Amino acid sequence: MIRDDLKKIIKKSLEREGFKIEDFQILKPREKKHGDYSLNVAFEVVEKSPMEVAEVLKKRLEKEKSFERIEIIEPGFINLFLNRKVFEKGVNEILKKRELYPVLNMGKKKKVQVEFISANPTGPLTIGNARGGPFGDTLANVLKQAGYEVSRAYYINDYGNQIVALGHSVLKDDEAKYKGEYIDFLHNRVSEEDPYIVGKWAANIILEEMIKATVQKLKINYDEWFSETWLYENKRVDRVLEFLKKEELTYVSEGAIFFKAKQFGDIRDRVLVKKDGKATYLLGDIAYHEYKLKDKKFDKVINVWGSDHAGDVKGLEAGVEALSYKGKLETILLQFVTIKKDGEKVRMSKREGTYITMDDLLNDVPVDVIRFFFLEKSFNTHLNFDLDLALDESDKNPVYYIKYAYARICSVLENAKIEASSIKKARHFKFLKEDAEINLLKELLRFEEVIEDTACDCEVHRLPKYALDLASYFHKFYSDHKILDEDKRIRQARIELIVATKIVLHNLLKIMGISAPSKM
RNA sequence: GUCCUCGUAGUUUAAUGGAUAAAACAAGAGACUCCUAAGCUCUAGAUGUAGGUUCGAUUCCUACCGAGGACACCA
Numbered sequence: 275m276i277r278d279d280l281k282k283i284i285k286k287s288l289e290r291e292g293f294k295i296e297d298f299q300i301l302k303p304r305e306k307k308h309g310d311y312s313l314n315v316a317f318e319v320v321e322k323s324p325m326e327v328a329e330v331l332k333k334r335l336e337k338e339k340s341f342e343r344i345e346i347i348e349p350g351f352i353n354l355f356l357n358r359k360v361f362e363k364g365v366n367e368i369l370k371k372r373e374l375y376p377v378l379n380m381g382k383k384k385k386v387q388v389e390f391i392s393a394n395p396t397g398p399l400t401i402g403n404a405r406g407g408p409f410g411d412t413l414a415n416v417l418k419q420a421g422y423e424v425s426r427a428y429y430i431n432d433y434g435n436q437i438v439a440l441g442h443s444v445l446k447d448d449e450a451k452y453k454g455e456y457i458d459f460l461h462n463r464v465s466e467e468d469p470y471i472v473g474k475w476a477a478n479i480i481l482e483e484m485i486k487a488t489v490q491k492l493k494i495n496y497d498e499w500f501s502e503t504w505l506y507e508n509k510r511v512d513r514v515l516e517f518l519k520k521e522e523l524t525y526v527s528e529g530a531i532f533f534k535a536k537q538f539g540d541i542r543d544r545v546l547v548k549k550d551g552k553a554t555y556l557l558g559d560i561a562y563h564e565y566k567l568k569d570k571k572f573d574k575v576i577n578v579w580g581s582d583h584a585g586d587v588k589g590l591e592a593g594v595e596a597l598s599y600k601g602k603l604e605t606i607l608l609q610f611v612t613i614k615k616d617g618e619k620v621r622m623s624k625r626e627g628t629y630i631t632m633d634d635l636l637n638d639v640p641v642d643v644i645r646f647f648f649l650e651k652s653f654n655t656h657l658n659f660d661l662d663l664a665l666d667e668s669d670k671n672p673v674y675y676i677k678y679a680y681a682r683i684c685s686v687l688e689n690a691k692i693e694a695s696s697i698k699k700a701r702h703f704k705f706l707k708e709d710a711e712i713n714l715l716k717e718l719l720r721f722e723e724v725i726e727d728t729a730c731d732c733e734v735h736r737l738p739k740y741a742l743d744l745a746s747y748f749h750k751f752y753s754d755h756k757i758l759d760e761d762k763r764i765r766q767a768r769i770e771l772i773v774a775t776k777i778v779l780h781n782l783l784k785i786m787g788i789s790a791p792s793k794m
Numbered sequence: 795g796u797c798c799u800c801g802u803a804g805u806u807u808a809a810u811g812g813a814u815a816a817a818a819c820a821a822g823a824g825a826c827u828c829c830u831a832a833g834c835u836c837u838a839g840a841u842g843u844a845g846g847u848u849c850g851a852u853u854c855c856u857a858c859c860g861a862g863g864a865c866a867c868c869a
Contacts (some may be wrong), residue, residue: 305813314812317849324849349849353811394869502869507847530867541797541865548867553869584798585864609799610862621862646868650818651807656800656862663806663819669832678832686829727810739808742817753834794832 276360277723280311288336293319293327302720309345309353310716314348322351349473356676358703361712364719368677368774375781376722380729381422385564388414390578392429395477396440398456398484401659402611402622403580404492404632408645408787409608409653410578411494412734415785420729425497425572428489429562432477433502434555439646452624456484484633491636492645493787505561513599514561515546523596533557538592556586560593570714574602576732578653581607606732608653614660626793630661639668642788646673649786650738672742673788676779679745680751683776684792686757687769694773702767712749715771717747718778725785741782748775 277300286336288295316324316331328346335344335352340360368375389409393403411426418424442449444460445467456700460476481499489496505511515531518524523534528533529549533556536543546557566575579587587605594603613630622629635644647664650672651657687694706715724740727733757768783790 299810299812301810301812303813304809304816308813312812317812347813349813396869431869434869439868528867532867545867550867552867554867558869579853581799581863582867583864586869587798607799607863612862619861647806654799655807658806660806667806667819674832675818678830680832682833689829731810733810736807739817746817749833752829756829758829794830 275722276356276364276719277311278489280354283338283340284313284315284331284335286300287331287338288315292331293321293331293333295319302723303353306713308347308351310356311352311354313352314350328352347709361715361719362700362703363705365715365770365774368718369698369700369770369776372777373781373784374724375777376419376429378420378722378726378729380420380726381417383421383423384573385425385571386417386422387425387570387572387575388417388578389427389429389575391406392427392431392579393485394431394778395481395485395567396436396443396452397454397480399488399632400622400629401613401623401632401635404488405611405648405657406578406580406608407489407492407494408630408648409734411492411730412649412737412786413576413578413728413732414646415787416725416728416734416737417455418783419725419785422729425570426495427498427500427566428496430481430499430501431555432474432481433506433558437473437477438469439473440476441471444472444476445469447650454624456480488631488633488636491499491641493641494634498553500562500565502558502562505558506553506563510561510565511558514564515553515557518546518560518596521596533547533589533593534598535589535592538595540588540592544589544592556589556593559590560569560597563590563594563599563603564597567597567602569593574604577603577605579605579607581609583607589675604732606653609656611657611659614658614663630659635661635664638665642673642677643668643671645787646738650735652733652735672738672779674794675749676741676745676783677788677791678794679748680776680783680790681794682752683748683779686772687776688792690758690765692768692769697770697773700767700770700774702763702770705763705767706771708751708755710747710754711771714744714747714751714775717744720744720772721778721782737782737786741779741786744775744778748772748779 280300295315295318298313298318299313301312303309303312305602316327319327328350331345331352332346335341340357342355342357347353371377388410390406391403393399412424414424426762439451443452443457444464446461460479464472466472466475518533524546525534530545531547532543533546534543544552544556547553563575566572584607591603612621613628708714720740724736728736757772759765759768780790
């Protein structure tokens with residue numbers, strides 16, 4: 275843990291010099307000449323000028339063994355150049371831990387649930403609602419790598435009005451709402467007449483035959499498919515309502531039961547039971563979260579929602595707080611996917627028929643490309659999807675650049691008749707001297723920071739960016755230097771380096787749910 | 795009208811308040827007697843507008859313009 279170790283050293287130095295800084299940043303400079311890491315703490319100290327602080331701190335840090343040299347740059351940056359021993363240690367860690375690398379203990383085995391997609395079972399998954407698939411799945415992988423015990427869930431909204439609406443749609447009566455080929459398909463198979471029964475029947479087929487199939491093609495494995503109906507059948511909804519009543523967190527107004535959500539920072543109170551006596555979605559959702567937090571004992575639950583539910587976050591948070599689980603719920607809002615048609619943006623809508631199903635896309639574009647395409651974008655990005663462009667450029671997707679790096683390594687090892695598993699230590703580390711070699715090995719060691727940072731802020735798009743950087747350093751190294759060099763020691767040093775690269779690429783691709791073939 | 799996201803190169807996207815704004819695709823140019831040219835090297839190209847905060851702003855604040863979303867006793 276290079277960065278963590280640095281933090282300790284610097285913190286100690288700051289204290290020794292009597293600088294009172296609560297927290298400081300360790301920056302990763304863009305420019306190599308600015309060091310492996312850099313500090314801007316000197317700007318934070320008020321007692322002296324930044325340059326003076328930097329000088330004092332430099333002298334103190336120079337007593338540590340970790341640095342090859344330390345530079346100060348106007349107006350007060352401290353640039354740290356690490357000692358080669360630090361890198362050697364890091365590479366050996368990779369070669370030792372193998373597919374377990376990086377071994378992190380951020381999570382301390384705490385139980386986290388990631389719930390994602392959870393699209394209503396009223397139709398096939400669209401490109402829009404499936405955006406959360408690669409995101410949630412990869413986030414779960416990251417958290418697991420960071421040392422959490424992770425579970426994946428899909429919440430099935432198989433209760434309520436939309437199921438009746440689905441029934442009407444399948445029956446094609448006056449109240450029909452949804453259209454599409456799947457409705458025609460279900461219409462031809464229907465044998466009942468009651469809209470609710472038909473809706474239940476149809477939702478089940480949609481879930482089992484369409485949604486689950488698509489999810490499987492996306493290489494996602496859920497630990498739990500949770501039915502909303504279960505909450506009602508097992509009186510969980512009634513129970514949570516009774517609890518809220520008992521806590522005097524409800525009141526009746528105009529025949530409806532309200533939840534005093536404002537008490538918990540919400541912008542308004544929320545209806546729990548409508549005047550017709552039926553529970554609202556929110557009440558069911560609070561009951562669901564009681565199940566997650568109380569029954570399943572998750573220390574934290576992360577919900578990945580579409581941004582159209584932004585207005586509902588506060589209400590659920592208030593409910594979770596009322597159950598005394600404040601702070602254990604985190605919600606990530608994914609921005610919508612718009613599709614481009616004839617140069618115009620069109621919002622995806624099941625009713626307008628302006629949607630592309632994920633299944634259709636999966637028929638034309640490899641899953642690795644799809645996963646990478648969605649993972650690349652930050653969840654705050656309003657994603658424009660141009661289907662024609664996606665089909666045209668599928669084979670130009672940068673995911674191949676990464677896979678190619680992996681395949682090249684495998685090929686070199688095969689030519690050298692070396693099993694990667696036989697390389698267990700960087701015994702010839704000192705023969706790595708070229709810039710391209712050093713850059714590559716430094717990039718390898720960034721992997722653990724990438725995982726750590728992503729587990730903290732859920733910015734999953736950091737992974738594909740890192741993968742591209744890493745692959746780029748590898749390709750550059752490959753072009754500049756022959757790995758199977760005639761000098762045996764250099765050859766061996768480079769083999770050790772590429773085996774470490776292979777391990778990192780493998781683990782990284784696995785976390786993103788992307789395959790790593792040895793040949794292309 | 796109020797609130798939430800967002801506005802960066804021709805296009806799709808990056809950039810925990812840090813140093814010369816990064817990459818891919820598209821455009822133009824170059825190098826193979828050598829481990830996979832799905833690679834490498836080079837060129838051209840961008841922060842919506844106007845202010846403010848500060849040593850420093852794509853990032854924070856205000857206003858405006860533009861895009862998407864939300865403002866239910868729907869889910």
